[in-house]
Amino acid sequence: MTEKSEKYYQAVMEHKQISRRGLFRGLLSGAKKTQQQAVVEPFTRLVARPPTAVDETLLSRLCDGCGECEKACPQHVISMINGKPELHLDCNFCTDCGECQRACPTLALSNTCHSTGMIPVFSGSCRRMLYGYCDMCATDCPQQAIDLNEKRPAVLKDKCNGCGQCRTACPMGAISFTLSPITPKVQEAPAVPTE
Numbered sequence: 513m514t515e516k517s518e519k520y521y522q523a524v525m526e527h528k529q530i531s532r533r534g535l536f537r538g539l540l541s542g543a544k545k546t547q548q549q550a551v552v553e554p555f556t557r558l559v560a561r562p563p564t565a566v567d568e569t570l571l572s573r574l575c576d577g578c579g580e581c582e583k584a585c586p587q588h589v590i591s592m593i594n595g596k597p598e599l600h601l602d603c604n605f606c607t608d609c610g611e612c613q614r615a616c617p618t619l620a621l622s623n624t625c626h627s628t629g630m631i632p633v634f635s636g637s638c639r640r641m642l643y644g645y646c647d648m649c650a651t652d653c654p655q656q657a658i659d660l661n662e663k664r665p666a667v668l669k670d671k672c673n674g675c676g677q678c679r680t681a682c683p684m685g686a687i688s689f690t691l692s693p694i695t696p697k698v699q700e701a702p703a704v705p706t707e
C-alpha cells in the first residue's frame with residue numbers, strides 16, 4: 513500500500529460520519545468495506561469544490577493546501593482559500609476535465625462521484641419566464657440536466673453536476689448557484705492512483 517493510500521484509509525477509518533454499523537462491518541471485513549460504507553453517505557459541501565473532492569471532513573484531513581490543483585486547472589476556476597480548493601463559477605465553468613485530480617499529490621480529489629456541490633437557481637429575469645422563449649441554458653448544459661417542459665426551467669438534480677456552464681450561457685444573468693446535497697451514485701471504493 514502506498515503512503516498516499518495509507519493516509520486515505522487512515523482518514524476514512526477515523527471519519528466521523530461512518531455509522532457504527534458501517535464501522536462494525538468494516539472491522540469484520542477490512543478497511544476497504546469501511547471505505548465503501550463511508551463514501552456512499554450523502555454529504556453537502558461547505559462551498560463549491562473541484563468535482564472529485566472528497567467530503568468536507570476527509571478534505572480537511574487529506575488536503576495539505578499545496579495548490580497543485582489550482583495551478584493545473586485550465587479553466588482557472590480553482591482558488592485556494594484557507595488552504596483548501598474552492599471553485600469560483602462567476603466568470604467561467606468547470607469542464608470536469610480531471611486535471612485537478614491528476615495534479616493532486618494526495619487523495620483529496622479521489623471521490624468517485626463528480627459534483628461541485630452546487631445547483632443552479634433561476635431568477636425572475638430569465639428570458640424564457642419573461643417572454644416565453646430562450647433555451648440557451650439547456651442547450652449548453654453538457655449533462656442535459658435542464659428540463660424546459662414548463663415556462664420556468666427546472667433542474668434535474670440527479671443529472672446536474674454543478675459545473676456552471678448554464679450560468680455562463682445565460683444572456684440575462686438569471687442563474688445563480690446554491691449548495692445542494694450530493695448523493696454518490698457509485699457504490700465502490702474511490703480509485704487509488706498507482707505510482
Ligand code: SF4
Pocket residue numbers: 562563584585586587588589590599605606607608609610611612613
Ligand atoms: S475538473 Fe478541470 S475544469 Fe474542473 S476544477 Fe478540475 S481542473 Fe478545473
Ligand code: SF4
Pocket residue numbers: 631632652653654655656657658667671672673674675676677678679
Ligand atoms: S444544469 Fe447543466 S450546465 Fe447547469 S450546472 Fe447543472 S450540469 Fe452544469
